[in-house]
Amino acid sequence: MSLAIELSSVSFAYRAGHHVLEGVDLRIGEGAFVAIAGPNGGGKTTLVRIILGLERPSEGTASLYGEPAHRFSRRRTLGYLAQRSELGGDAPATVREVVSAGRLAAGGLLGPLRRRDRELVTEAIERVGLGDFADTPVQTLSGGMQQRAFIAKALAGEPSILVLDEPTTGVDAESQESLASLLARLHSELGATILYVSHEFGAVEQFVERLVLVRRTIVFDGPPQALPGVWHDPSHAHA
Ligand SMILES: Nc1ncnc2c1ncn2[C@@H]1O[C@H](COP(=O)(O)OP(=O)(O)O)[C@@H](O)[C@H]1O
Numbered sequence: 001m002s003l004a005i006e007l008s009s010v011s012f013a014y015r016a017g018h019h020v021l022e023g024v025d026l027r028i029g030e031g032a033f034v035a036i037a038g039p040n041g042g043g044k045t046t047l048v049r050i051i052l053g054l055e056r057p058s059e060g061t062a063s064l065y066g067e068p069a070h071r072f073s074r075r076r077t078l079g080y081l082a083q084r085s086e087l088g089g090d091a092p093a094t095v096r097e098v099v100s101a102g103r104l105a106a107g108g109l110l111g112p113l114r115r116r117d118r119e120l121v122t123e124a125i126e127r128v129g130l131g132d133f134a135d136t137p138v139q140t141l142s143g144g145m146q147q148r149a150f151i152a153k154a155l156a157g158e159p160s161i162l163v164l165d166e167p168t169t170g171v172d173a174e175s176q177e178s179l180a181s182l183l184a185r186l187h188s189e190l191g192a193t194i195l196y197v198s199h200e201f202g203a204v205e206q207f208v209e210r211l212v213l214v215r216r217t218i219v220f221d222g223p224p225q226a227l228p229g230v231w232h233d234p235s236h237a238h239a
């Protein structure tokens with residue numbers, strides 16, 4: 001299995017002397033489906049921003065497919081659903097318009113989408129089960145459906161690595177479950193490397209092969225079934 005992501009001895013500080021990550025070693029193989037969990041403020045978002053090359057480690061190295069993450073040559077193959085993704089501007093964008101923006105970003109295109117781009121947009125909308133809502137304004141959809149529209153936006157770029165940061169924020173429990181099973185299905189169909197980042201991993205626990213708990217450093221890395229009971233305790237998980 002080839003290595004998609006590799007962090008070696010990564011530390012990170014937003015302000016000198018205040019490390020939010022310290023001594024992080026992480027290797028993720030191509031095609032893995034991994035949950036990254038841990039308490040709020042534990043460093044999850046910072047960690048994935050380093051993985052994606054959006055921040056550079058203060059110490060240590062971050063690589064994507066063997067290249068330095070911040071200079072990765074195939075940036076368009078990275079799909080990122082940022083924490084608290086919101087609709088840009090106040091235009092009442094439809095699902096198709098939102099998803100098309102993902103295709104524009106991927107192709108670096110200016111001007112109209114080509115036929116293949118339009119096909120990929122339609123395919124992504126169907127994959128997330130929003131086929132009947134393609135021309136519906138996203139703002140009128142439920143939280144869970146909006147998140148699926150944002151996932152379709154990321155999928156339209158045909159990512160080889162898909163990072164979803166807190167994708168279930170503001171989504172009811174039932175939609176969390178269906179989002180998790182949607183991701184599991186996409187993972188098996190597309191073979192993409194998926195990182196599911198959340199302070200709450202219950203919804204994906206049954207689907208992921210690996211759980212990485214981040215609390216300034218990696219405090220657990222293994223199959224969710226091997227997680228010591230103490231980490232299930234809310235006073236630790238959400239401290
Ligand atoms: N842009 C920033 N500037 C300064 N501090 C930040 C910034 N982003 C996050 N932090 C701090 O870094 C720590 C880790 O934050 P974050 O990576 O967002 O954790 P998580 O995603 O697990 O909640 C927190 O203490 C947070 O306040």
Ligand SMILES: [Mg+2]
Pocket residue numbers: 044045046083165166
């Ligand atoms: Mg976060």
